[in-house]
Each structure stands twice: as structure tokens, then as C-alpha cells.
Amino acid sequence: MSQPQMDATSLDRRSQILDAALVCFAKRGFHQTSMHDISAEAGISVGLIYRYFENKEAVISAMANRHKKEISEVLERARRAPTLLESLEILFTAHCCENEPRVISAFVVDLYAEASRNPRVADLVRDVLQTAMDGVTDLIARSPEAESATYGLKPYELAELIFAVSRGMLMRDVLQPQEMTAAERRARQLEVTRRLWSLLFKQESEPAYA
Amino acid sequence: MSQPQMDATSLDRRSQILDAALVCFAKRGFHQTSMHDISAEAGISVGLIYRYFENKEAVISAMANRHKKEISEVLERARRAPTLLESLEILFTAHCCENEPRVISAFVVDLYAEASRNPRVADLVRDVLQTAMDGVTDLIARSPEAESATYGLKPYELAELIFAVSRGMLMRDVLQPQEMTAAERRARQLEVTRRLWSLLFKQESEPAYA
Amino acid sequence: MSQPQMDATSLDRRSQILDAALVCFAKRGFHQTSMHDISAEAGISVGLIYRYFENKEAVISAMANRHKKEISEVLERARRAPTLLESLEILFTAHCCENEPRVISAFVVDLYAEASRNPRVADLVRDVLQTAMDGVTDLIARSPEAESATYGLKPYELAELIFAVSRGMLMRDVLQPQEMTAAERRARQLEVTRRLWSLLFKQESEPAYA
Amino acid sequence: MSQPQMDATSLDRRSQILDAALVCFAKRGFHQTSMHDISAEAGISVGLIYRYFENKEAVISAMANRHKKEISEVLERARRAPTLLESLEILFTAHCCENEPRVISAFVVDLYAEASRNPRVADLVRDVLQTAMDGVTDLIARSPEAESATYGLKPYELAELIFAVSRGMLMRDVLQPQEMTAAERRARQLEVTRRLWSLLFKQESEPAYA
DNA sequence: AATGAATGAGGCTTCATTCAT
DNA sequence: CATGAATGAAGCCTCATTCAT
Numbered sequence: 001m002s003q004p005q006m007d008a009t010s011l012d013r014r015s016q017i018l019d020a021a022l023v024c025f026a027k028r029g030f031h032q033t034s035m036h037d038i039s040a041e042a043g044i045s046v047g048l049i050y051r052y053f054e055n056k057e058a059v060i061s062a063m064a065n066r067h068k069k070e071i072s073e074v075l076e077r078a079r080r081a082p083t084l085l086e087s088l089e090i091l092f093t094a095h096c097c098e099n100e101p102r103v104i105s106a107f108v109v110d111l112y113a114e115a116s117r118n119p120r121v122a123d124l125v126r127d128v129l130q131t132a133m134d135g136v137t138d139l140i141a142r143s144p145e146a147e148s149a150t151y152g153l154k155p156y157e158l159a160e161l162i163f164a165v166s167r168g169m170l171m172r173d174v175l176q177p178q179e180m181t182a183a184e185r186r187a188r189q190l191e192v193t194r195r196l197w198s199l200l201f202k203q204e205s206e207p208a209y210a
Numbered sequence: 211m212s213q214p215q216m217d218a219t220s221l222d223r224r225s226q227i228l229d230a231a232l233v234c235f236a237k238r239g240f241h242q243t244s245m246h247d248i249s250a251e252a253g254i255s256v257g258l259i260y261r262y263f264e265n266k267e268a269v270i271s272a273m274a275n276r277h278k279k280e281i282s283e284v285l286e287r288a289r290r291a292p293t294l295l296e297s298l299e300i301l302f303t304a305h306c307c308e309n310e311p312r313v314i315s316a317f318v319v320d321l322y323a324e325a326s327r328n329p330r331v332a333d334l335v336r337d338v339l340q341t342a343m344d345g346v347t348d349l350i351a352r353s354p355e356a357e358s359a360t361y362g363l364k365p366y367e368l369a370e371l372i373f374a375v376s377r378g379m380l381m382r383d384v385l386q387p388q389e390m391t392a393a394e395r396r397a398r399q400l401e402v403t404r405r406l407w408s409l410l411f412k413q414e415s416e417p418a419y420a
Numbered sequence: 421m422s423q424p425q426m427d428a429t430s431l432d433r434r435s436q437i438l439d440a441a442l443v444c445f446a447k448r449g450f451h452q453t454s455m456h457d458i459s460a461e462a463g464i465s466v467g468l469i470y471r472y473f474e475n476k477e478a479v480i481s482a483m484a485n486r487h488k489k490e491i492s493e494v495l496e497r498a499r500r501a502p503t504l505l506e507s508l509e510i511l512f513t514a515h516c517c518e519n520e521p522r523v524i525s526a527f528v529v530d531l532y533a534e535a536s537r538n539p540r541v542a543d544l545v546r547d548v549l550q551t552a553m554d555g556v557t558d559l560i561a562r563s564p565e566a567e568s569a570t571y572g573l574k575p576y577e578l579a580e581l582i583f584a585v586s587r588g589m590l591m592r593d594v595l596q597p598q599e600m601t602a603a604e605r606r607a608r609q610l611e612v613t614r615r616l617w618s619l620l621f622k623q624e625s626e627p628a629y630a
Numbered sequence: 631m632s633q634p635q636m637d638a639t640s641l642d643r644r645s646q647i648l649d650a651a652l653v654c655f656a657k658r659g660f661h662q663t664s665m666h667d668i669s670a671e672a673g674i675s676v677g678l679i680y681r682y683f684e685n686k687e688a689v690i691s692a693m694a695n696r697h698k699k700e701i702s703e704v705l706e707r708a709r710r711a712p713t714l715l716e717s718l719e720i721l722f723t724a725h726c727c728e729n730e731p732r733v734i735s736a737f738v739v740d741l742y743a744e745a746s747r748n749p750r751v752a753d754l755v756r757d758v759l760q761t762a763m764d765g766v767t768d769l770i771a772r773s774p775e776a777e778s779a780t781y782g783l784k785p786y787e788l789a790e791l792i793f794a795v796s797r798g799m800l801m802r803d804v805l806q807p808q809e810m811t812a813a814e815r816r817a818r819q820l821e822v823t824r825r826l827w828s829l830l831f832k833q834e835s836e837p838a839y840a
Numbered sequence: 841a842a843t844g845a846a847t848g849a850g851g852c853t854t855c856a857t858t859c860a861t
Numbered sequence: 862c863a864t865g866a867a868t869g870a871a872g873c874c875t876c877a878t879t880c881a882t
Contacts, residue, residue: 027327029327031241032241113319116316157405160402161405163382165374168373168376171377195367199363
């Protein structure tokens with residue numbers, strides 16, 4: 001509330017700080033990261049962070065907010081994909097890109113951990129999840145691939161399973177050795193995505209992929 | 211490791227401390243929990259904790275270790291269940307019991323977050339996961355329900371999906387309002403378990419449950 | 421070493437802290453002095469000390485370093501004295517000054533005690549001692565008073581005796597009641613200095629002083 | 631005051647504890663040594679120390695007392711030596727013996743440091759010093775070697791110099807690398823002793839030793 | 841707008857001391 | 862007599878936050 005201006009410069013600064021915060025949060029976790037860590041990573045002074053964020057919690061909330069926006073973008077891209085499978089592939093590999101849509105596994109797991117204690121964050125994460133779920137439910141409902149009722153499961157129930165798998169794989173992801181490249185992570189995610197897809201939407205016939 | 215005595219009394223004390231730690235960790239997270247929090251919860255003095263644990267990290271590690279044992283027990287119970295569905299139900303609801311196998315969602319999410327930074331914890335969690343996966347893979351391989359190859363997915367691949375869903379539901383669980391009772395959580399878990407089971411192992415026919 | 425800034429202000433702060441530390445160290449000893457003691461004596465907050473010193477040990481090391489510099493200055497003054505006796509008087513009374521080269525007996529004894537356990541401090545103290553010994557050896561070698569070989573003792577051997585006496589008197593100094601004034605201490609030191617000098621360098625003749 | 635019995639067994643226990651304390655004090659210093667350190671070194675429980683000593687300070691005081699007795703014994707032996715030189719040699723090498731009269735340099739330096747703050751210890755050390763000085767003064771006064779007035783220095787003044795040198799060498803001793811053997815230390819001490827002796831008591835003639 | 845010096849509360853840990861067994 | 866579990870005050874250090882420049 002103490003952030004008066006929301007002009008371009010301000011937004012840039014906020015982005016710069018959040019970029020730095022993400023790096024730190026992913027590396028050390030929210031509460032192991034000091035404001036000094038963030039300022040150092042951003043290449044600015046500690047005091048400056050307080051010009052753009054009320055306090056540390058506000059940085060965390062803003063990060064959660066940004067996560068929400070990033071998920072929205074991912075969802076948008078998924079929506080524009082020509083097939084349901086490709087949509088799912090986008091959803092499941094969003095956090096594997098070296099950069100851009102910076103959905104980083106360790107950060108997200110921390111976000112959920114934080115959500116379990118911080119109602120403000122919990123609300124945000126719940127909102128993210130609901131929006132995404134609704135989007136995917138819609139996607140499924142419109143998809144010709146999902147036309148045939150999959151064992152009587154409704155689109156929303158399918159979406160629930162899809163998101164459970166997605167989160168579950170994110171969790172497993174943090175156990176992987178740090179040396180794994182983004183490409184390798186991506187390959188693993190794709191494999192499971194296709195496996196899941198073939199299970200959910202292609203129950204009649206031949207194996208989905210060679 | 212620097213605790214010389216491992217007699218019954220010592221083990222009791224350690225248990226008492228770990229019990230208290232779990233409550234605190236679940237409530238506030240590892241790094242938001244102070245040693246004083248734990249001692250207060252355990253009803254002992256701060257200094258006493260250090261007679262049984264080298265430092266705070268050792269408490270966390272011991273908690274991870276205990277988690278490992280509890281998962282083993284859950285797995286054992288799952289193994290003894292008469293049907294695969296019941297096995298899965300046990301696996302998916304282990305953390306919903308009011309107490310007993312105290313696998314509390316928030317704690318586990320925190321454990322994964324910690325694992326992403328603390329190699330010692332990461333090793334432990336990886337080990338837990340592998341053991342559990344192997345157990346379930348075996349369960350599936352022996353199960354008559356899973357006889358017909360489900361779309362060419364091998365038992366291990368099915369286990370991967372099952373555990374992904376399980377972890378994913380755990381994550382969602384931390385978003386639920388605290389007021390939800392263990393019974394309610396359990397009901398939700400069971401529903402998804404059955405949905406998943408019907409999808410994975412009962413692809414031919416009629417809806418699994420009414 | 422982790423203190424980035426070495427500008428005038430920083431050096432002032434460091435000096436201010438070291439001044440306070442000396443008072444505390446002399447009064448209570450290194451390990452009986454708390455960081456709070458130092459900060460209170462310096463009139464600053466505890467945290468601020470850590471901006472200028474990595475930890476308590478670094479403060480002790482810095483004090484040892486400062487001691488080294490002060491001894492160097494004393495040595496320099498001794499070197500410029502017109503006679504050997506006056507040089508010795510300077511050396512033996514350096515710690516009696518109310519302030520200036522603040523070589524306080526109790527602090528030095530503590531420094532040696534610390535040196536016996538802390539290799540870093542030991543190296544420093546050894547270095548101080550060696551430099552001072554070399555300086556005095558040189559002083560003696562150049563001195564006309566010491567021309568006549570004093571019983572076959574070489575300049576270096578004489579220096580060794582002189583420093584032994586000097587240290588020994590410092591030790592006795594800490595036993596003196598605190599009420600003794602600097603002037604009184606100084607008088608005692610001078611007396612022994614002259615006695616030692618007359619013994620070492622004036623073996624022929626009449627009593628040294630009336 | 632809470633030590634009721636002073637029978638043989640009690641004295642043994644006290645000795646055992648003080649032996650252990652000396653080892654610890656010499657190794658780590660008074661205030662870096664914990665009661666647990668002492669009990670571990672003595673192979674007994676912590677609580678037992680408190681049956682024989684009121685508190686930690688009492689242990690330190692008792693150590694100071696024991697030091698006093700040891701110095702008395704050294705003095706007694708010195709008194710019985712046939713020549714003054716041999717007396718001095720005993721005085722100057724007392725702390726080099728591998729064991730027996732356990733006058734350990736680091737401990738003594740710590741004792742003086744402590745004396746500068748703890749009046750009870752200061753009194754003790756002053757007393758030790760005075761007794762020893764008186765003894766040596768007496769020794770000198772009776773010695774034929776010191777008959778010829780050494781430059782008009784009185785026996786007491788000579789004793790002062792001797793003790794100053796003795797203490798000063800003790801201080802230097804703590805700077806020596808730990809690897810130096812007792813024999814090597816002893817050799818060094820003897821050399822300086824003879825040098826000092828030849829200076830103080832043998833001003834006429836040939837070098838004292840080859 | 842930006843800096844970073846300064847504060848002080850609070851966290852982890854140690855340790856002198858007590859006391860039930 | 863002996864043990865060592867237990868306590869809690871106190872020490873070192875960190876870090877969120879403020880504010881003068």
C-alpha cells in the first residue's frame with residue numbers, strides 16, 4: 001500500500017526484485033532467504049526493496065501473485081494448442097524451460113508449504129489452482145479426444161487427476177539431482193504426460209507413442 | 211549420532227521430542243519453528259533437546275527418518291490388504307488419521323522443500339520414495355486386478371502415476387482449510403483413490419462405484 | 421577480511437570498537453567479555469560490531485594486530501632515544517601511560533594465554549616478539565654503552581634477557597592492586613629498568629643511581 | 631565449605647579432579663573449560679565434582695592453591711641444592727618436567743590473567759610469589775657465590791630480577807610450538823638460567839660453562 | 841530515487857548447577 | 862557415594878526493518 005507509483009519504471013524495479021527473489025527463494029527457500037540475499041542478487045541496496053515492497057511478506061505475496069500470472073499465461077498457451085495432448089504437454093513442462101515462464105519446482109513446493117500457514121498465500125494458491133482447473137476442465141469438455149466418456153469420469157474429475165499428477169511430478173522434481181538439465185527434465189515430464197494422456201483419453205486402442 | 215544412550219528411556223525422550231517437533235513443524239514449518247517452540251510443545255526445557263539431538267538439523271533429519279519408518283509401516287499394511295484397491299486406499303489415506311501414522315501433509319510438503327536444499331534430507335526422501343515405489347510396483351505385479359496390461363503400461367509405470375497422484379493430493383491437502391476434519395479429508399482421498407483405481411485397473415466395464 | 425569498506429569512517433568505527441574491546445578485555449578477559457559488553461562500552465548496538473568484524477575471534481585477532489602496531493611504534497620511539505638506557509625506559513614503561521599506546525598489562529597476559537591455544541594469535545604474538553627482539557638487538561649492537569662485551573653475552577642474548585624481564589614485570593603488574601596509579605607503576609618499572617641496565621651494561625664501576 | 635570430610639579418600643578424589651582440571655585448563659584455559667570437560671577427563675560424573683568443590687570457581691582456587699604448594703616444593707628442592715646455580719636451575723626448569731611438579735606454562739599464564747580479575751586468586755598468587763621471592767632472597771643472601779655485592783644490588787633486588795626473568799620465560803614458553811618436547815624446553819631454560827647466573831653472580835671471570 | 845549504516849529482537853546453542861535415583 | 866538427566870540463563874550471531882544522507 002505504500003507503493004505510490006505504478007508507472008513503468010516502478011514495475012521494472014518490482015520485476016527486477018522479484019526476479020532476484022525467485023532465484024533466492026528457489027535456492028534457499030522463503031525463510032532462509034534474507035532481504036540482503038535478494039538485494040545482492042538484484043544488485044541493489046536493501047533499502048530499495050522497501051521502497052517497492054512493504055516487507056518481506058509482501059515480496060512473498062507478490063511472488064505468489066506472479067506465479068498466478070505465469071500460470072495464467074501457461075494456461076492461455078495451453079488453450080491455444082491444437083490438440084488436448086499438446087495442451088497437456090505445455091502444462092506439464094512449463095517449469096522445465098530454462099527461463100521465461102519461471103515456474104520453478106522448488107519455489108512452487110515452498111509456495112504450497114507457505115500456503116499451509118499463511119492464509120493470504122493460501123488464498124492466492126487456491127485461486128491459481130481453481131482458475132487452472134477450470135481452464136483445463138473447459139479444455140477437456142471441448143476436446144474431441146475426450147468426447148467418449150472416459151469410464152464415466154466427468155471433465156472436472158479428469159482435470160483433478162491431471163493436476164494431481166502435475167503437482168506430484170513437481171514434488172518429485174525437487175528430488176532430482178541439480179545436475180539434471182532442463183532438457184532432461186522436460187523429457188521426463190513429456191513421457192509421463194503422454195502416459196497419462198493415453199490412459200485418460202485413448203482407452204480403445206494402440207499405444208500412444210512408440 | 212553423538213547420543214551415547216539408546217535405552218528405552220532415551221528412545222522415549224527422543225520420541226517425545228519428535229512428537230512435539232512434528233506438531234510444530236506441521237504448524238509453522240521447519241525453519242519457522244524455534245527450538246523453544248519444540249521444547250514448549252514437549253513440555254521440557256530447551257537444553258534437554260540438545261542431550262538427545264546434536265542440533266536442529268539433527269531433529270529435522272530424525273523426523274525425516276521417522277517419516278521413512280512410518281511410510282514403511284503403511285506400505286506393510288498396504289501389502290497385507292486383500293485387494294489392490296484396498297491397498298491403494300491405505301496408501302492414500304495414511305496421513306488422514308487423526309494420529310497414529312502421523313504423516314501430516316504440511317510436514318511432508320515441507321520435507322520435500324527441505325530436500326530440495328538439504329542433500330541429507332534429499333537422500334532420505336528419495337530412499338523413502340524408491341522403497342515405496344518398489345513395494346507398490348510389486349503389489350501391482352502380483353495383483354490379479356492388474357493382470358490385463360493396462361494400455362501397455364508396466365507395473366512400474368502405473369506405480370509412478372499412482373505416487374504422482376498421491377503426492378499431488380497431499381499438496382492440495384495443505385490448501386484445505388484447517389477446519390476440515392480428518393474424516394472429511396479421508397473421504398476426499400478415498401474418492402480420488404477409487405476414481406484413479408477404476409481408471410487404471412478397470413477399464414472395460416461398468417462404473418466402479420455407485 | 422569480509423569488510424568491504426576501508427574508508428576513513430569504517431576505520432574510525434573499527435577503532436572505536438577496538439577501543440571498547442580493549443577496555444573490556446583488560447577488565448574481564450577475552451572470553452569473559454561478551455559482545456554485548458563491547459557494544460555497550462562502545463555505545464553502539466551489538467549488531468553493528470558484526471558489520472566491522474566477522475565474529476568475536478576476529479575482534480581478538482584485530483586487537484592482537486593493533487598490539488603489534490603499537491609495539492612497533494614503541495620500538496620506533498625507543499630507537500630514536502639518545503641513549504640505550506632511555507630506549508629501555510621507553511620499552512619498559514610503554515604500558516604505564518594512562519592511554520596513548522594502550523598496551524595494558526592484563527590484556528597482554530590474556531593475549532599470551534590466548535596465544536597458547538589459538539594458532540592465529542600465537543603467530544601474531546610471535547611475530548611481534550621477534551620484531552621487537554630484532555629491533556632491540558640492533559639497538560644494543562649499535563650502542564656505545566654495550567660496546568664492551570658484557571661477559572661474552574651477544575647482543576641477541578642480552579635482548580632475550582631484557583625481554584624476559586620486561587614480560588616478567590608485566591605479569592607481576594597484573595597482581596598489583598588496581599588502585600595503583602599509572603605514575604606509580606611507571607616509577608616501579610623505571611627502577612627495575614635502571615637496575616637491569618646497570619647490571620647489563622655498566623659492570624665496571626660505581627652504583628648506577630644514588 | 632560444603633565439603634564435609636577431608637579424609638584420605640576425599641583428598642584422593644580432589645586430587646583426581648584437580649589433575650583432570652589442570653589438563654583441561656592448560657589445554658583450553660579456565661573459562662573455556664566446562665565442568666563436563668573436567669569430569670570427562672577425570673572419568674567421573676559432573677555431579678561428583680560438586681561433592682568435592684562448591685563450584686567452578688572453587689576448582690580454580692584450589693588449582694591456585696595447589697600451584698602454591700607445588701611452588702613451595704620446588705622452592706624446598708631448590709633450597710637443598712648444593713650451589714646457587716643449581717638452585718636456579720631447579721627453579722627455572724620446574725615446569726619442564728613431563729609430569730610430577732605440574733607447573734605448566736599455559737596454566738600459570740592463565741592463572742595470572744585470572745588473578746588480574748579475581749581478587750581471591752590474586753591474593754593467592756601474590757602470596758606464592760612473595761614466599762618464593764623470600765626464599766630465593768634468603769638463598770642468595772646465604773650463598774657464597776653472591777657474596778661480593780653485585781654492583782650494589784641487594785639480594786632482594788636480585789631475586790626480583792630472577793623472578794622477572796623466570797616469569798618472562800614462562801610467557802615466552804606458551805608461544806613455542808606444541809611439538810617441542812619437555813627435554814627441549816628444559817635445555818632452553820637451562821641455557822638462559824646459566825646466562826643469567828653468570829651475569830648476576832660471576833662478573834669477574836671466565837665463562838661459566840663450555 | 842537510492843544507499844547502507846544502524847538497531848535490537850530473537851534464534852541457536854552451551855554450560856554451570858541441581859536433584860531424583 | 863555416585864550418576865547424569867534436567868533446567869534456564871546467557872552468549873554469539875543473524876536479519877527484518879528504519880532512516881539520515
